[in-house]
Amino acid sequence: MHYPSLSALIADSKRALSKGPICLILIEDQIAVDATIRHHAAAGFGSLIAFCDPAITLPDLAEAPLHRVNHAVTDKDALATIVNAVSAAATGSWVYYCYNAEFLFFPFSEHRSIAEMLIFMTEERRDSVMTQVIDLYASDLTAHPDGVDLETPYFDSAGYFALTKQDATGQSLERQVNIFGGLRWRFEEFIAPARRRLDRVALFRAAKGVVMGPDGHFSDPEYNTYACPWHHSPTAAVCSFRAAKALRRNPGSRHAIDSFYWHKSEPFSWQAQQLLDLGMMEPGQWF
Structure with missing residues (x-):
């Protein structure tokens, strides 16, 4: 699923955030994007959510649900903004965050x-x-x-x-x-x-x-x-x-x-x- 913004993801939280554990990946550039996503899919996360610029290329993933969210992850306090928004919408779920690579x-x-x-x-x-x-x-x-x-x-x-x-x-x-x-x-x-x-x-x-x-x-x-x-x-x-x-x-x-x-x-x-x-x-x- 492709969401145009963080707020759009949160609005659809019953679908996007219902299956945990939830993995949040903040993608800053194109380096090791495929390897990062596939590694965490193999770890057993129920949902993977990639936050990135629209120009970033993501892999086609069959192993686990992968959602894409347009977000400027290099902005100041982007991490806390994303983590707190997801946490508020997914109370009780385990959440993990990382960056690409x-x-x-x-x-x-x-x-x-x-x-x-x-x-x-x-x-x-x-x-x-x-x-x-x-x-x-x-x-x-x-x-x-x-x-x-x-x-x-x-x-x-x-x-x-x-x-x-x-x-x-x-x-x-x-x-x-x-x-x-x-x-x-x-x-x-x-x-x-x-x-x-x-x-x-x-x-x-x-x-x-x-x-x-x-x-x-x-x-x-x-x-x-x-x-x-x-x-x-x-x-x-x-x-x-x-x-x-x-x-x-x-x-x-x-x-x-x-x-x-x-x-x-x-x-x-x-x-x-x-x-x-x-x-x-x-x-x-x-x-």
Whole structure:
């Protein structure tokens, strides 16, 4: 289904948003659009919704319902506008968001669906899944000048760290952290401070009155936590070429960076087990 605007999608929410989990994909350019959509269709989402410019080409998809919505996703606060509108219209549904050239991995995703994990999260009385963004990149920028290599991508196997989130008075917030690392840490001089964080609440259950702010945090503090109070919870990873694309698109960083490769670069296997082994996500009590 093709919707001319976000408001048109919301007006038809009984059809477009009735089958979850819902996957929202904000498409900024034509890079890896087909791969992104097909990856998330294979993960088991009930509905996929692509927000993009009318000039963007989308694949013909038989695996899952794909809706297209005309929207300027590069506008300021476009993400929060989309997420909050969909959340208000799909209360009770699990919602996931990402951009093109980003790929969700969760524990055991090689042989389990996203719906299976979210059933467990609901049983655990969790309304969100903390995800860590893992920067993917091409090792050879001559062969892949846009920084994207879907065939042989690399990522940083080390160099990540977490700092406890604090409130306006400087008090630590319980079970909330800011995560840093990857390309955004190694090339931080080219990255705005607000864009250096790797933590993201990319999976959440829409609830009445719970909204996302411009910084990606939710108005209910419990949504921003990485685990429940009584034990560890499953977490997930969003493997993303977005930072690599930005560093190659920006004239200053493009001419200053000869390679993203360093001694801690490791080939990405496109397997969740690799990320589990490195501690980049965890299954919690889900086995």
